[in-house]
Amino acid sequence: MINGNSIQRVFILGMDGAGNFIQHTDTPIIDAFLKKGASTLTAQAQSPTISAECWGSILHGVTPEKHQLNNEVAATTTFPSDSPYPSIFRLAREAWPEAKLAAFSSWRPINSGIIEEDLGIHKESLPDEELVGAIENYLEHNLDVKLLFMQLDEPDAAGHKFGYGPDSKxxxxxxxxxxxLFGRVxxxxxxxxLLEDSLVILLTDHGGGGDNKYSHGSDHPMDKNVFWGCVGPGIEPGTEVPGLxxxxxxxVAAHALxxxxxxxxxAKLPSFVGK
Ligand SMILES: [Zn+2]
Structure with a gap:
Protein backbone atom coordinates (compact mmCIF):
# COMPACT_ATOMS: atom_id res chain seq x y z
CA MET A 1 0.00 0.00 0.00
CA ILE A 2 1.31 3.43 -0.88
CA ASN A 3 2.10 5.38 2.26
CA GLY A 4 0.86 8.83 1.24
CA ASN A 5 1.99 10.46 4.47
CA SER A 6 5.57 9.65 3.59
CA ILE A 7 5.48 10.94 0.04
CA GLN A 8 6.61 14.49 -0.59
CA ARG A 9 6.81 14.43 -4.36
CA VAL A 10 6.15 12.38 -7.47
CA PHE A 11 8.39 11.71 -10.46
CA ILE A 12 6.86 10.35 -13.67
CA LEU A 13 9.77 9.22 -15.85
CA GLY A 14 8.95 7.97 -19.32
CA MET A 15 10.45 7.00 -22.62
CA ASP A 16 8.49 6.95 -25.85
CA GLY A 17 7.57 3.87 -27.80
CA ALA A 18 9.50 1.22 -25.86
CA GLY A 19 6.62 -1.23 -25.34
CA ASN A 20 7.79 -4.08 -23.18
CA PHE A 21 10.94 -4.62 -25.22
CA ILE A 22 13.11 -3.86 -22.19
CA GLN A 23 12.96 -7.65 -21.74
CA HIS A 24 14.84 -8.12 -25.04
CA THR A 25 17.76 -5.78 -24.41
CA ASP A 26 20.09 -4.65 -21.65
CA THR A 27 18.30 -2.30 -19.29
CA PRO A 28 20.08 -2.95 -15.98
CA ILE A 29 18.97 0.30 -14.35
CA ILE A 30 15.29 -0.13 -15.09
CA ASP A 31 15.33 -3.86 -14.29
CA ALA A 32 16.91 -3.27 -10.87
CA PHE A 33 14.64 -0.35 -10.12
CA LEU A 34 11.44 -2.19 -10.99
CA LYS A 35 12.40 -5.03 -8.65
CA LYS A 36 12.28 -2.55 -5.77
CA GLY A 37 8.59 -1.88 -6.19
CA ALA A 38 5.44 -2.71 -8.13
CA SER A 39 5.76 -3.49 -11.81
CA THR A 40 4.42 -5.24 -14.89
CA LEU A 41 5.45 -5.94 -18.47
CA THR A 42 1.84 -6.20 -19.61
CA ALA A 43 0.33 -2.85 -18.76
CA GLN A 44 -1.90 -1.76 -21.61
CA ALA A 45 -1.45 1.37 -23.69
CA GLN A 46 -4.64 3.22 -24.51
CA SER A 47 -6.07 2.85 -28.01
CA PRO A 48 -5.15 4.14 -30.47
CA THR A 49 -1.58 3.38 -29.42
CA ILE A 50 -0.19 6.74 -30.52
CA SER A 51 1.90 9.24 -28.58
CA ALA A 52 -0.47 12.15 -28.01
CA GLU A 53 -3.39 9.87 -27.26
CA CYS A 54 -1.33 7.86 -24.77
CA TRP A 55 0.61 10.65 -23.04
CA GLY A 56 -2.68 12.55 -22.94
CA SER A 57 -4.25 9.69 -21.00
CA ILE A 58 -1.24 9.27 -18.72
CA LEU A 59 -1.34 12.94 -17.80
CA HIS A 60 -5.10 13.68 -17.88
CA GLY A 61 -6.50 10.46 -16.43
CA VAL A 62 -9.08 9.94 -19.17
CA THR A 63 -9.28 7.95 -22.41
CA PRO A 64 -8.49 9.57 -25.78
CA GLU A 65 -12.22 9.82 -26.62
CA LYS A 66 -12.49 12.31 -23.78
CA HIS A 67 -9.27 14.32 -23.90
CA GLN A 68 -9.51 14.47 -27.71
CA LEU A 69 -5.77 14.80 -28.16
CA ASN A 70 -3.99 13.45 -31.20
CA ASN A 71 -0.53 14.24 -32.56
CA GLU A 72 -1.75 17.07 -34.76
CA VAL A 73 -3.91 18.68 -32.06
CA ALA A 74 -1.05 18.43 -29.56
CA ALA A 75 1.42 19.95 -32.01
CA THR A 76 -0.76 22.88 -33.05
CA THR A 77 -2.96 23.91 -30.11
CA THR A 78 -2.76 24.42 -26.37
CA PHE A 79 -4.82 22.26 -24.02
CA PRO A 80 -7.80 24.24 -22.68
CA SER A 81 -7.17 25.19 -19.07
CA ASP A 82 -10.92 25.01 -18.37
CA SER A 83 -11.27 21.48 -19.75
CA PRO A 84 -13.40 19.15 -17.59
CA TYR A 85 -10.41 16.76 -17.79
CA PRO A 86 -7.58 18.50 -15.95
CA SER A 87 -4.06 17.14 -16.09
CA ILE A 88 -2.31 15.96 -12.95
CA PHE A 89 -0.36 19.22 -13.22
CA ARG A 90 -3.51 21.33 -13.07
CA LEU A 91 -4.78 19.35 -10.07
CA ALA A 92 -1.46 19.93 -8.31
CA ARG A 93 -1.47 23.63 -9.16
CA GLU A 94 -5.03 24.08 -7.88
CA ALA A 95 -4.07 22.35 -4.64
CA TRP A 96 -0.77 24.19 -4.18
CA PRO A 97 -0.57 27.61 -5.85
CA GLU A 98 3.13 27.96 -5.00
CA ALA A 99 4.41 24.42 -5.53
CA LYS A 100 7.26 23.71 -7.93
CA LEU A 101 6.04 21.69 -10.89
CA ALA A 102 8.26 20.69 -13.81
CA ALA A 103 7.80 19.02 -17.18
CA PHE A 104 10.68 17.94 -19.41
CA SER A 105 9.69 16.52 -22.79
CA SER A 106 11.90 15.64 -25.68
CA TRP A 107 8.79 15.58 -27.89
CA ARG A 108 7.77 19.23 -27.63
CA PRO A 109 3.98 18.81 -28.15
CA ILE A 110 3.70 17.25 -24.69
CA ASN A 111 4.83 20.52 -23.17
CA SER A 112 3.12 22.81 -25.65
CA GLY A 113 -0.11 20.95 -26.33
CA ILE A 114 -0.84 18.25 -23.75
CA ILE A 115 0.10 19.89 -20.45
CA GLU A 116 -1.80 23.12 -19.90
CA GLU A 117 -0.10 26.50 -20.31
CA ASP A 118 -0.27 29.30 -17.75
CA LEU A 119 0.08 27.10 -14.69
CA GLY A 120 3.54 28.32 -13.77
CA ILE A 121 5.11 24.99 -14.70
CA HIS A 122 8.84 24.88 -15.41
CA LYS A 123 8.91 23.41 -18.93
CA GLU A 124 11.86 22.42 -21.08
CA SER A 125 12.00 20.56 -24.39
CA LEU A 126 15.39 19.32 -25.59
CA PRO A 127 16.87 16.19 -27.19
CA ASP A 128 17.12 13.26 -24.76
CA GLU A 129 20.66 13.66 -23.52
CA GLU A 130 20.47 17.43 -23.10
CA LEU A 131 17.07 17.04 -21.46
CA VAL A 132 18.56 14.79 -18.81
CA GLY A 133 21.29 17.37 -18.18
CA ALA A 134 18.56 19.98 -17.74
CA ILE A 135 16.73 17.75 -15.26
CA GLU A 136 19.90 17.16 -13.24
CA ASN A 137 20.51 20.89 -13.10
CA TYR A 138 16.90 21.65 -12.20
CA LEU A 139 16.80 19.11 -9.40
CA GLU A 140 19.98 20.39 -7.83
CA HIS A 141 18.39 23.79 -7.47
CA ASN A 142 14.82 22.69 -6.70
CA LEU A 143 14.87 20.01 -4.04
CA ASP A 144 11.32 20.97 -3.11
CA VAL A 145 9.82 20.12 -6.50
CA LYS A 146 6.38 18.51 -6.03
CA LEU A 147 5.80 16.90 -9.41
CA LEU A 148 8.30 16.26 -12.18
CA PHE A 149 7.55 14.64 -15.53
CA MET A 150 10.08 13.43 -18.09
CA GLN A 151 9.59 12.01 -21.59
CA LEU A 152 12.59 10.78 -23.60
CA ASP A 153 12.01 10.13 -27.28
CA GLU A 154 14.79 8.13 -28.91
CA PRO A 155 13.28 4.62 -28.75
CA ASP A 156 10.24 5.78 -30.73
CA ALA A 157 12.39 7.69 -33.22
CA ALA A 158 14.56 4.59 -33.69
CA GLY A 159 11.50 2.35 -34.08
CA HIS A 160 10.06 4.51 -36.84
CA LYS A 161 13.42 4.56 -38.58
CA PHE A 162 14.75 1.03 -38.08
CA GLY A 163 11.66 -0.96 -37.09
CA TYR A 164 10.27 -1.94 -33.69
CA GLY A 165 10.59 -5.31 -32.04
CA PRO A 166 12.93 -7.86 -30.50
CA ASP A 167 14.87 -8.36 -33.76
CA SER A 168 15.58 -4.68 -34.43
CA LYS A 169 19.10 -4.07 -33.17
CA LEU A 181 19.76 8.19 -19.14
CA PHE A 182 17.10 6.99 -16.68
CA GLY A 183 20.05 5.95 -14.52
CA ARG A 184 21.41 9.50 -14.51
CA VAL A 185 18.06 10.91 -13.38
CA LEU A 194 14.99 12.54 -2.53
CA LEU A 195 14.41 8.84 -3.08
CA GLU A 196 13.11 7.85 0.37
CA ASP A 197 10.16 10.21 0.34
CA SER A 198 9.26 10.19 -3.35
CA LEU A 199 7.04 8.06 -5.51
CA VAL A 200 8.87 7.31 -8.76
CA ILE A 201 6.90 5.94 -11.72
CA LEU A 202 8.73 4.50 -14.75
CA LEU A 203 6.81 3.88 -17.95
CA THR A 204 6.46 4.08 -21.68
CA ASP A 205 3.43 5.16 -23.68
CA HIS A 206 3.10 2.38 -26.28
CA GLY A 207 5.13 -0.18 -28.22
CA GLY A 208 5.32 -0.73 -31.95
CA GLY A 209 5.83 -3.18 -34.78
CA GLY A 210 2.42 -4.84 -34.39
CA ASP A 211 0.56 -4.25 -37.65
CA ASN A 212 3.46 -2.35 -39.15
CA LYS A 213 7.14 -2.98 -38.43
CA TYR A 214 7.89 0.75 -38.60
CA SER A 215 4.88 2.15 -36.79
CA HIS A 216 2.26 1.71 -34.07
CA GLY A 217 -1.33 2.61 -33.42
CA SER A 218 -2.98 -0.81 -33.61
CA ASP A 219 -4.35 -3.09 -30.89
CA HIS A 220 -1.69 -5.74 -31.61
CA PRO A 221 0.06 -6.83 -28.37
CA MET A 222 3.38 -5.48 -29.66
CA ASP A 223 1.78 -2.03 -29.77
CA LYS A 224 -0.38 -2.44 -26.63
CA ASN A 225 1.92 -4.13 -24.08
CA VAL A 226 4.09 -1.72 -22.13
CA PHE A 227 6.34 -1.86 -19.12
CA TRP A 228 5.16 0.09 -16.07
CA GLY A 229 6.42 0.29 -12.52
CA CYS A 230 6.61 2.43 -9.44
CA VAL A 231 8.77 2.57 -6.36
CA GLY A 232 8.04 4.44 -3.16
CA PRO A 233 7.28 4.34 0.55
CA GLY A 234 5.00 1.46 1.47
CA ILE A 235 5.25 -0.40 -1.83
CA GLU A 236 6.47 -3.96 -1.33
CA PRO A 237 9.35 -5.02 -3.59
CA GLY A 238 8.28 -7.53 -6.20
CA THR A 239 4.61 -6.49 -6.22
CA GLU A 240 2.82 -7.51 -9.41
CA VAL A 241 0.40 -5.13 -11.08
CA PRO A 242 -2.28 -6.98 -13.04
CA GLY A 243 -4.80 -5.26 -15.26
CA LEU A 244 -3.21 -1.83 -15.40
CA VAL A 252 -1.49 6.60 -8.84
CA ALA A 253 0.32 9.94 -9.04
CA ALA A 254 -2.64 11.95 -7.72
CA HIS A 255 -3.23 9.52 -4.86
CA ALA A 256 0.44 9.59 -3.88
CA LEU A 257 0.33 13.38 -3.75
CA ALA A 267 -8.01 6.39 -14.20
CA LYS A 268 -8.46 3.74 -11.50
CA LEU A 269 -6.25 2.98 -8.54
CA PRO A 270 -4.60 -0.42 -8.89
CA SER A 271 -5.11 -2.72 -5.90
CA PHE A 272 -1.52 -2.47 -4.66
CA VAL A 273 -2.06 1.20 -3.93
CA GLY A 274 -4.69 0.52 -1.27
CA LYS A 275 -7.29 3.13 -0.44
ZN1 LIG B 1 4.70 7.65 -28.32
Whole structure:
Protein backbone atom coordinates (compact mmCIF):
# COMPACT_ATOMS: atom_id res chain seq x y z
CA MET A 1 0.00 0.00 0.00
CA ILE A 2 1.31 3.43 -0.88
CA ASN A 3 2.10 5.38 2.26
CA GLY A 4 0.86 8.83 1.24
CA ASN A 5 1.99 10.46 4.47
CA SER A 6 5.57 9.65 3.59
CA ILE A 7 5.48 10.94 0.04
CA GLN A 8 6.61 14.49 -0.59
CA ARG A 9 6.81 14.43 -4.36
CA VAL A 10 6.15 12.38 -7.47
CA PHE A 11 8.39 11.71 -10.46
CA ILE A 12 6.86 10.35 -13.67
CA LEU A 13 9.77 9.22 -15.85
CA GLY A 14 8.95 7.97 -19.32
CA MET A 15 10.45 7.00 -22.62
CA ASP A 16 8.49 6.95 -25.85
CA GLY A 17 7.57 3.87 -27.80
CA ALA A 18 9.50 1.22 -25.86
CA GLY A 19 6.62 -1.23 -25.34
CA ASN A 20 7.79 -4.08 -23.18
CA PHE A 21 10.94 -4.62 -25.22
CA ILE A 22 13.11 -3.86 -22.19
CA GLN A 23 12.96 -7.65 -21.74
CA HIS A 24 14.84 -8.12 -25.04
CA THR A 25 17.76 -5.78 -24.41
CA ASP A 26 20.09 -4.65 -21.65
CA THR A 27 18.30 -2.30 -19.29
CA PRO A 28 20.08 -2.95 -15.98
CA ILE A 29 18.97 0.30 -14.35
CA ILE A 30 15.29 -0.13 -15.09
CA ASP A 31 15.33 -3.86 -14.29
CA ALA A 32 16.91 -3.27 -10.87
CA PHE A 33 14.64 -0.35 -10.12
CA LEU A 34 11.44 -2.19 -10.99
CA LYS A 35 12.40 -5.03 -8.65
CA LYS A 36 12.28 -2.55 -5.77
CA GLY A 37 8.59 -1.88 -6.19
CA ALA A 38 5.44 -2.71 -8.13
CA SER A 39 5.76 -3.49 -11.81
CA THR A 40 4.42 -5.24 -14.89
CA LEU A 41 5.45 -5.94 -18.47
CA THR A 42 1.84 -6.20 -19.61
CA ALA A 43 0.33 -2.85 -18.76
CA GLN A 44 -1.90 -1.76 -21.61
CA ALA A 45 -1.45 1.37 -23.69
CA GLN A 46 -4.64 3.22 -24.51
CA SER A 47 -6.07 2.85 -28.01
CA PRO A 48 -5.15 4.14 -30.47
CA THR A 49 -1.58 3.38 -29.42
CA ILE A 50 -0.19 6.74 -30.52
CA SER A 51 1.90 9.24 -28.58
CA ALA A 52 -0.47 12.15 -28.01
CA GLU A 53 -3.39 9.87 -27.26
CA CYS A 54 -1.33 7.86 -24.77
CA TRP A 55 0.61 10.65 -23.04
CA GLY A 56 -2.68 12.55 -22.94
CA SER A 57 -4.25 9.69 -21.00
CA ILE A 58 -1.24 9.27 -18.72
CA LEU A 59 -1.34 12.94 -17.80
CA HIS A 60 -5.10 13.68 -17.88
CA GLY A 61 -6.50 10.46 -16.43
CA VAL A 62 -9.08 9.94 -19.17
CA THR A 63 -9.28 7.95 -22.41
CA PRO A 64 -8.49 9.57 -25.78
CA GLU A 65 -12.22 9.82 -26.62
CA LYS A 66 -12.49 12.31 -23.78
CA HIS A 67 -9.27 14.32 -23.90
CA GLN A 68 -9.51 14.47 -27.71
CA LEU A 69 -5.77 14.80 -28.16
CA ASN A 70 -3.99 13.45 -31.20
CA ASN A 71 -0.53 14.24 -32.56
CA GLU A 72 -1.75 17.07 -34.76
CA VAL A 73 -3.91 18.68 -32.06
CA ALA A 74 -1.05 18.43 -29.56
CA ALA A 75 1.42 19.95 -32.01
CA THR A 76 -0.76 22.88 -33.05
CA THR A 77 -2.96 23.91 -30.11
CA THR A 78 -2.76 24.42 -26.37
CA PHE A 79 -4.82 22.26 -24.02
CA PRO A 80 -7.80 24.24 -22.68
CA SER A 81 -7.17 25.19 -19.07
CA ASP A 82 -10.92 25.01 -18.37
CA SER A 83 -11.27 21.48 -19.75
CA PRO A 84 -13.40 19.15 -17.59
CA TYR A 85 -10.41 16.76 -17.79
CA PRO A 86 -7.58 18.50 -15.95
CA SER A 87 -4.06 17.14 -16.09
CA ILE A 88 -2.31 15.96 -12.95
CA PHE A 89 -0.36 19.22 -13.22
CA ARG A 90 -3.51 21.33 -13.07
CA LEU A 91 -4.78 19.35 -10.07
CA ALA A 92 -1.46 19.93 -8.31
CA ARG A 93 -1.47 23.63 -9.16
CA GLU A 94 -5.03 24.08 -7.88
CA ALA A 95 -4.07 22.35 -4.64
CA TRP A 96 -0.77 24.19 -4.18
CA PRO A 97 -0.57 27.61 -5.85
CA GLU A 98 3.13 27.96 -5.00
CA ALA A 99 4.41 24.42 -5.53
CA LYS A 100 7.26 23.71 -7.93
CA LEU A 101 6.04 21.69 -10.89
CA ALA A 102 8.26 20.69 -13.81
CA ALA A 103 7.80 19.02 -17.18
CA PHE A 104 10.68 17.94 -19.41
CA SER A 105 9.69 16.52 -22.79
CA SER A 106 11.90 15.64 -25.68
CA TRP A 107 8.79 15.58 -27.89
CA ARG A 108 7.77 19.23 -27.63
CA PRO A 109 3.98 18.81 -28.15
CA ILE A 110 3.70 17.25 -24.69
CA ASN A 111 4.83 20.52 -23.17
CA SER A 112 3.12 22.81 -25.65
CA GLY A 113 -0.11 20.95 -26.33
CA ILE A 114 -0.84 18.25 -23.75
CA ILE A 115 0.10 19.89 -20.45
CA GLU A 116 -1.80 23.12 -19.90
CA GLU A 117 -0.10 26.50 -20.31
CA ASP A 118 -0.27 29.30 -17.75
CA LEU A 119 0.08 27.10 -14.69
CA GLY A 120 3.54 28.32 -13.77
CA ILE A 121 5.11 24.99 -14.70
CA HIS A 122 8.84 24.88 -15.41
CA LYS A 123 8.91 23.41 -18.93
CA GLU A 124 11.86 22.42 -21.08
CA SER A 125 12.00 20.56 -24.39
CA LEU A 126 15.39 19.32 -25.59
CA PRO A 127 16.87 16.19 -27.19
CA ASP A 128 17.12 13.26 -24.76
CA GLU A 129 20.66 13.66 -23.52
CA GLU A 130 20.47 17.43 -23.10
CA LEU A 131 17.07 17.04 -21.46
CA VAL A 132 18.56 14.79 -18.81
CA GLY A 133 21.29 17.37 -18.18
CA ALA A 134 18.56 19.98 -17.74
CA ILE A 135 16.73 17.75 -15.26
CA GLU A 136 19.90 17.16 -13.24
CA ASN A 137 20.51 20.89 -13.10
CA TYR A 138 16.90 21.65 -12.20
CA LEU A 139 16.80 19.11 -9.40
CA GLU A 140 19.98 20.39 -7.83
CA HIS A 141 18.39 23.79 -7.47
CA ASN A 142 14.82 22.69 -6.70
CA LEU A 143 14.87 20.01 -4.04
CA ASP A 144 11.32 20.97 -3.11
CA VAL A 145 9.82 20.12 -6.50
CA LYS A 146 6.38 18.51 -6.03
CA LEU A 147 5.80 16.90 -9.41
CA LEU A 148 8.30 16.26 -12.18
CA PHE A 149 7.55 14.64 -15.53
CA MET A 150 10.08 13.43 -18.09
CA GLN A 151 9.59 12.01 -21.59
CA LEU A 152 12.59 10.78 -23.60
CA ASP A 153 12.01 10.13 -27.28
CA GLU A 154 14.79 8.13 -28.91
CA PRO A 155 13.28 4.62 -28.75
CA ASP A 156 10.24 5.78 -30.73
CA ALA A 157 12.39 7.69 -33.22
CA ALA A 158 14.56 4.59 -33.69
CA GLY A 159 11.50 2.35 -34.08
CA HIS A 160 10.06 4.51 -36.84
CA LYS A 161 13.42 4.56 -38.58
CA PHE A 162 14.75 1.03 -38.08
CA GLY A 163 11.66 -0.96 -37.09
CA TYR A 164 10.27 -1.94 -33.69
CA GLY A 165 10.59 -5.31 -32.04
CA PRO A 166 12.93 -7.86 -30.50
CA ASP A 167 14.87 -8.36 -33.76
CA SER A 168 15.58 -4.68 -34.43
CA LYS A 169 19.10 -4.07 -33.17
CA UNK A 170 19.23 -0.29 -33.43
CA UNK A 171 15.80 0.05 -31.80
CA UNK A 172 16.91 -2.10 -28.86
CA UNK A 173 20.12 -0.07 -28.60
CA UNK A 174 18.07 3.11 -28.29
CA UNK A 175 16.14 1.55 -25.40
CA UNK A 176 19.40 0.52 -23.71
CA UNK A 177 20.80 4.00 -24.17
CA UNK A 178 17.72 5.49 -22.55
CA UNK A 179 18.16 3.05 -19.68
CA UNK A 180 21.47 4.79 -19.01
CA LEU A 181 19.76 8.19 -19.14
CA PHE A 182 17.10 6.99 -16.68
CA GLY A 183 20.05 5.95 -14.52
CA ARG A 184 21.41 9.50 -14.51
CA VAL A 185 18.06 10.91 -13.38
CA UNK A 186 17.48 8.21 -10.76
CA UNK A 187 21.06 8.63 -9.56
CA UNK A 188 20.53 12.35 -9.14
CA UNK A 189 17.29 11.78 -7.25
CA UNK A 190 19.12 9.39 -4.94
CA UNK A 191 22.23 11.55 -4.53
CA UNK A 192 20.10 14.51 -3.49
CA UNK A 193 18.38 12.40 -0.84
CA LEU A 194 14.99 12.54 -2.53
CA LEU A 195 14.41 8.84 -3.08
CA GLU A 196 13.11 7.85 0.37
CA ASP A 197 10.16 10.21 0.34
CA SER A 198 9.26 10.19 -3.35
CA LEU A 199 7.04 8.06 -5.51
CA VAL A 200 8.87 7.31 -8.76
CA ILE A 201 6.90 5.94 -11.72
CA LEU A 202 8.73 4.50 -14.75
CA LEU A 203 6.81 3.88 -17.95
CA THR A 204 6.46 4.08 -21.68
CA ASP A 205 3.43 5.16 -23.68
CA HIS A 206 3.10 2.38 -26.28
CA GLY A 207 5.13 -0.18 -28.22
CA GLY A 208 5.32 -0.73 -31.95
CA GLY A 209 5.83 -3.18 -34.78
CA GLY A 210 2.42 -4.84 -34.39
CA ASP A 211 0.56 -4.25 -37.65
CA ASN A 212 3.46 -2.35 -39.15
CA LYS A 213 7.14 -2.98 -38.43
CA TYR A 214 7.89 0.75 -38.60
CA SER A 215 4.88 2.15 -36.79
CA HIS A 216 2.26 1.71 -34.07
CA GLY A 217 -1.33 2.61 -33.42
CA SER A 218 -2.98 -0.81 -33.61
CA ASP A 219 -4.35 -3.09 -30.89
CA HIS A 220 -1.69 -5.74 -31.61
CA PRO A 221 0.06 -6.83 -28.37
CA MET A 222 3.38 -5.48 -29.66
CA ASP A 223 1.78 -2.03 -29.77
CA LYS A 224 -0.38 -2.44 -26.63
CA ASN A 225 1.92 -4.13 -24.08
CA VAL A 226 4.09 -1.72 -22.13
CA PHE A 227 6.34 -1.86 -19.12
CA TRP A 228 5.16 0.09 -16.07
CA GLY A 229 6.42 0.29 -12.52
CA CYS A 230 6.61 2.43 -9.44
CA VAL A 231 8.77 2.57 -6.36
CA GLY A 232 8.04 4.44 -3.16
CA PRO A 233 7.28 4.34 0.55
CA GLY A 234 5.00 1.46 1.47
CA ILE A 235 5.25 -0.40 -1.83
CA GLU A 236 6.47 -3.96 -1.33
CA PRO A 237 9.35 -5.02 -3.59
CA GLY A 238 8.28 -7.53 -6.20
CA THR A 239 4.61 -6.49 -6.22
CA GLU A 240 2.82 -7.51 -9.41
CA VAL A 241 0.40 -5.13 -11.08
CA PRO A 242 -2.28 -6.98 -13.04
CA GLY A 243 -4.80 -5.26 -15.26
CA LEU A 244 -3.21 -1.83 -15.40
CA UNK A 245 -3.95 0.64 -18.19
CA UNK A 246 -1.54 3.51 -18.62
CA UNK A 247 -4.39 5.95 -17.96
CA UNK A 248 -4.24 4.69 -14.35
CA UNK A 249 -0.86 6.40 -13.97
CA UNK A 250 -2.67 9.67 -13.29
CA UNK A 251 -4.61 8.07 -10.43
CA VAL A 252 -1.49 6.60 -8.84
CA ALA A 253 0.32 9.94 -9.04
CA ALA A 254 -2.64 11.95 -7.72
CA HIS A 255 -3.23 9.52 -4.86
CA ALA A 256 0.44 9.59 -3.88
CA LEU A 257 0.33 13.38 -3.75
CA UNK A 258 -2.77 13.28 -1.56
CA UNK A 259 -4.99 14.75 -4.26
CA UNK A 260 -8.57 13.57 -4.71
CA UNK A 261 -9.33 11.92 -8.03
CA UNK A 262 -11.78 13.81 -10.25
CA UNK A 263 -14.98 11.77 -10.54
CA UNK A 264 -14.93 11.94 -14.31
CA UNK A 265 -11.47 10.38 -14.63
CA UNK A 266 -11.21 6.92 -16.18
CA ALA A 267 -8.01 6.39 -14.20
CA LYS A 268 -8.46 3.74 -11.50
CA LEU A 269 -6.25 2.98 -8.54
CA PRO A 270 -4.60 -0.42 -8.89
CA SER A 271 -5.11 -2.72 -5.90
CA PHE A 272 -1.52 -2.47 -4.66
CA VAL A 273 -2.06 1.20 -3.93
CA GLY A 274 -4.69 0.52 -1.27
CA LYS A 275 -7.29 3.13 -0.44
ZN1 LIG B 1 4.70 7.65 -28.32
Missing amino acids: LYLEAISKNDG LGTIEKLG YIVDTAA GLGLPENWD
